[in-house]
Every structure is written in structure tokens, then in C-alpha cells.
Amino acid sequence: MLAAPPINYLDTLNAVDSAIDANADIADAILDSGLASLGLTATDGDEHAGGDWQGTATKTDVDKARSTLHQLYRDWSSEGSVERSACFTPVLRDLARRLSPSSSQEIDPPRVLVPGAGLGRLVLDLACAGYNAEGNELSYHQLLASSFVLNHTTKANQFPLYPFASSFSNHLRREDQLQKVMIPDVHPASVLNDATVAGKQGSMSMTTGDFNEVYSTPEYGATFDAVTTVFFIDTAPNVLTYIETIKHCLKPGGLWINLGPLLYHFESNKNDDDATTAEDDDNGGDQGRAKQKDRIGTKDGSLQLTHEELLKVVEMTGFVVEEVHEAEVEATTGYVQNPRSMLQNVYKPVRWIAVKV
Numbered sequence: 590m591l592a593a594p595p596i597n598y599l600d601t602l603n604a605v606d607s608a609i610d611a612n613a614d615i616a617d618a619i620l621d622s623g624l625a626s627l628g629l630t631a632t633d634g635d636e637h638a639g640g641d642w643q644g645t646a647t648k649t650d651v652d653k654a655r656s657t658l659h660q661l662y663r664d665w666s667s668e669g670s671v672e673r674s675a676c677f678t679p680v681l682r683d684l685a686r687r688l689s690p691s692s693s694q695e696i697d698p699p700r701v702l703v704p705g706a707g708l709g710r711l712v713l714d715l716a717c718a719g720y721n722a723e724g725n726e727l728s729y730h731q732l733l734a735s736s737f738v739l740n741h742t743t744k745a746n747q748f749p750l751y752p753f754a755s756s757f758s759n760h761l762r763r764e765d766q767l768q769k770v771m772i773p774d775v776h777p778a779s780v781l782n783d784a785t786v787a788g789k790q791g792s793m794s795m796t797t798g799d800f801n802e803v804y805s806t807p808e809y810g811a812t813f814d815a816v817t818t819v820f821f822i823d824t825a826p827n828v829l830t831y832i833e834t835i836k837h838c839l840k841p842g843g844l845w846i847n848l849g850p851l852l853y854h855f856e857s858n859k860n861d862d863d864a865t866t867a868e869d870d871d872n873g874g875d876q877g878r879a880k881q882k883d884r885i886g887t888k889d890g891s892l893q894l895t896h897e898e899l900l901k902v903v904e905m906t907g908f909v910v911e912e913v914h915e916a917e918v919e920a921t922t923g924y925v926q927n928p929r930s931m932l933q934n935v936y937k938p939v940r941w942i943a944v945k946v
């Protein structure tokens with residue numbers, strides 16, 4: 590019955606299979622560019638790892654690869670612009686209002702740091718707006734994917750991506766599951782070049798590693814004019830360490846613009862391996878919140894402040910909080926959310942601006 594019209598379930602399975610193949614093409618392209626940038630080839634694993642490394646991915650690796658593909662939807666598809674306008678645009682607007690990049694060729698553009706940069710879209714947008722933008726990211730899945738999009742894509746709309754194909758739940762219609770988006774919606778090198786031609790002096794770079802470890806070092810003391818954190822500060826086991834590091838690397842008078850919820854990733858840390866959040870599974874997976882305990886801070890417990898408490902601590906650490914925009918209804922947003930799904934995980938993120946004393 591299911592194989593015949595009108596259901597045609599076998600056709601559905603074939604279509605899902607093709608969609609997964611298309612997603613795998615992107616994953617392969619990311620892998621190829623990553624291997625090439627490390628001077629390796631796909632067969633090098635045999636001698637370097639002494640075996641079949643291609644079959645050694647853990648379930649966590651596969652989950653992260655899948656959620657990285659989903660994140661391409663948020664950062665690099667036209668359809669993802671709904672989330673980007675709720676999350677990145679307000680930050681760009683605040684920055685333009687509070688720290689406008691000079692149009693003079695004589696003056697270096699302001700340096701802006703983006704910790705937890707994900708797939709790098711905000712970093713590119715900041716560079717195009719005329720800032721010297723530096724992204725920082727811990728996850729090598731995200732780093733490989735952002736490097737691929739930023740440095741190795743050749744044109745806009747180069748690849749079809751089926752962000753929601755591998756989940757069969759909460760679809761009203763089959764075409765909702767099989768939505769195709771094209772990535773990247775813009776060709777990063779071209780838009781950056783266009784911005785330069787238009788007189789913007791911005792630039793873009795990425796650093797690898799744990800934000801606290803990289804940016805608490807003396808070389809980063811008082812180096813940035815602004816730090817922008819988007820859906821980031823709740824990824825810390827102890828947010829106080831992030832606050833201290835942000836203070837350390839900002840210049841006196843520097844701006845910290847934060848936007849996001851407080852979905853404390855380490856809240857469910859019971860020194861086991863099951864700490865995932867609701868959105869990890871159904872709506873594409875929020876990579877930053879997924880199972881980081883294997884990396885940092887697992888032994889020392891974790892801290893969950895309310896927003897009100899957090900702002901007090903920010904002030905006690907050496908900032909003046911100058912603007913707070915709490916959870917306006919119109920500013921609600923999903924995170925890698927399928928807008929057509931019957932399940933909608935929606936955040937009411939807060940946005941605030943603090944100035945380092």
C-alpha cells in the first residue's frame with residue numbers, strides 16, 4: 590500500500606537518499622579542502638594512522654559533521670537570512686552606531702573579535718562593513734567548513750544542500766523535509782573584494798582553539814576595540830572565565846556586544862556523556878552546545894547565572910553595562926530551525942552592550 594500512489598514511500602526513501610548524497614558531496618568537498626590545507630590526501634591516513642581512519646568516526650563525530658552541515662543553512666543560505674537578521678544584523682547595527690569604521694586610509698580599521706564564530710558569516714559581514722574582524726573557533730568541524738566556504742568556494746549558489754532531509758519527524762508535507770537551499774548565498778571572496786572597491790578597509794582572519802586559552806595570553810592583552818558574542822557565552826562551563834578573558838583582550842573603553850540566550854550547555858553535566866540540549870536532535874543540532882564535556886571544564890562543575898545576575902557580574906568584573914535589550918517579541922529566533930517544521934524551538938535572546946572601564 591505504501592509503495593503505491595498516492596504515498597509512494599519508496600520514492601520518498603530514494604529522494605531522501607539522493608538528498609543525503611548531495612549533502613555528502615559538500616562534506617567530501619570540505620574534507621578535501623581540509624586535507625589539502627594540511628598537505629594530506631585522502632589516502633594518507635593509511636600510513637599516518639596505521640589503518641582505515643575513514644571508518645573510525647565516532648557517533649559524536651558523525652553528529653558534529655551533520656550539525657555542521659545544518660549550520661551551513663544558518664550562515665550561508667538565503668533562507669538562513671531570517672536567523673541572521675535576528676542574530677547578526679543587530680550586532681552589526683550596534684557596532685556601526687557605537688564604533689564606526691573610519692573611511693580614512695590612514696587609520697587602521699577597528700579590531701573586532703568574534704569568539705565562537707561558527708561558520709564565519711558574522712566575521713565576513715564585519716570585514717565587509719570595514720572592520721578588521723577576527724573569528725575564533727574551537728570545533729575543527731566548524732573550522733574546516735568555514736575555511737571551505739570562505740576560501741575555497743568559487744561562486745555563489747555553488748552547492749545544493751538539503752538541511753532537513755535526514756529527519757523524518759514533524760513534517761507537514763514531504764517537500765518540507767526535502768527543502769533544497771543553495772550555498773553559499775554569496776561568494777565570500779567577491780563580496781569582500783566589492784567592499785574593498787567601495788572603500789571599506791576591513792579584513793578577516795580566524796584563530797583556532799579554546800577562546801580562554803588563546804585570548805587570555807599576554808599577547809592579546811588590550812588588543813581589540815570590540816568583542817561580539819552571538820549565541821556563545823552560555824557554551825562555557827563557567828561564564829566568569831569568558832568575562833575575564835573578554836575584559837583582558839579588550840582595550841580600555843572597548844565594547845562588548847552580546848546577543849543570545851542562556852542555554853547553559855554544561856547544566857546537565859553529571860560527569861557523563863549525555864549532555865545534549867533539546868535542539869541538538871530535531872532541528873539540526875546546535876553544535877556549540879553539543880557534548881563539549883570531552884574538551885573542557887568537565888571536572889570543576891559548572892555555573893548557571895540568570896541574565897540579571899550575569900549583568901551584575903559583568904559590572905563587578907570591570908564593565909559598565911550601557912544598553913540592555915531584553916527579549917523583544919519581534920526579536921525571537923530559532924537556531925538552525927526548519928521554519929516549516931511542526932516543532933519550533935524559539936529563543937528570546939537578550940542583547941546588551943558593555944564598555945570596559
Ligand SMILES: C[S@@+](CC[C@H](N)C(=O)[O-])C[C@H]1O[C@@H](n2cnc3c(N)ncnc32)[C@H](O)[C@@H]1O
Pocket residue numbers: 663676704705706707708725726727728731798799800801819820821824825875876877878
Ligand atoms: C551556539 S554556536 C554559535 C555560533 C555562531 N556564533 C552563531 O551564532 O551561529 C557556539 C559556537 O561556539 C564554539 N565554541 C564553544 N566553546 C568554545 C570555546 N571555548 N572557544 C571557542 N569556540 C567555542 C562552538 O564550537 C560553536 O561554533
